[in-house]
């Protein structure tokens with residue numbers, strides 16, 4: 001019998017009619033989404049040649065902005081792409097786009113930089129002569145607080161840094177997309193991905209944690225995205241006397257865990273209740289996951305405190 005199709009995405013957001021009329025930033029201009037276009041010769045469209053960041057806006061402030069911009073610039077340097085803008089200029093572009101949309105919170109932004117328009121439809125990066133293409137899409141995006149998610153372990157693994165370094169937030173996400181398709185066809189919501197040695201590494205769009213006997217475990221950090229939320233969770237555990245380990249572990253230890261959760265800028269911490277048909281713990285979001293979520297929400301509140309009356313709402 002065919003497994004039930006997955007109905008949950010780790011990036012499900014509440015429907016918001018305001019998203020029909022979004023304003024998008026394209027190379028210095030902010031235009032209605034219907035007018036927001038890039039060339040078919042763009043290196044991002046043609047080859048997946050670019051890097052991006054996903055950011056949250058909360059109380060009129062960008063969450064962990066400097067970490068996101070540092071990661072973007074590091075990735076751009078790694079692929080030898082000159083963004084052509086400073087971090088301050090990119091911040092202004094983010095702020096202007098939020099202001100144009102009247103946005104202050106529950107907003108997700110995708111900041112994308114590609115190698116720009118190519119002179120000919122070939123791979124050679126020297127054919128991109130226009131300078132980079134910078135696009136910012138922002139959406140009203142409040143995560144749906146749903147049930148925990150189900151994962152399926154897929155045969156598509158995270159590659160070695162000598163192929164396409166999995167630390168790059170590259171426009172081409174085919175490795176992750178194929179993993180996600182595999183998991184969805186198996187009836188799960190998201191893919192659990194192994195490293196080249198068979199140790200459990202990450203999911204196709206989030207970082208992965210388990211809880212065993214009061215300890216929090218995540219992968220060594222090799223082969224997966226150096227997630228900002230992952231780093232914050234590890235730091236929060238350390239600051240709150242929760243034993244946390246970055247280590248190799250296998251599916252045996254995952255199936256036997258009391259709890260599992262995934263992390264990302266969009267959803268913070270999302271509980272995992274089933275992996276490969278095995279119920280994790282009680283099959284309900286667990287107490288450690290809940291505790292870490294509370295610590296993370298408190299951190300966000302400190303980082304991006306509510307605006308006092310009279311302060312402007314957009315950044």
Ligand SMILES: Cc1ncc(COP(=O)(O)O)c(C=O)c1O
Nearest residue numbers: 205206207225227228229264265
């Ligand atoms: C493959 C992958 N893993 C994990 C993450 C989570 O990273 P962060 O916590 O910085 O949002 C992302 C987000 O871009 C991702 O693409």
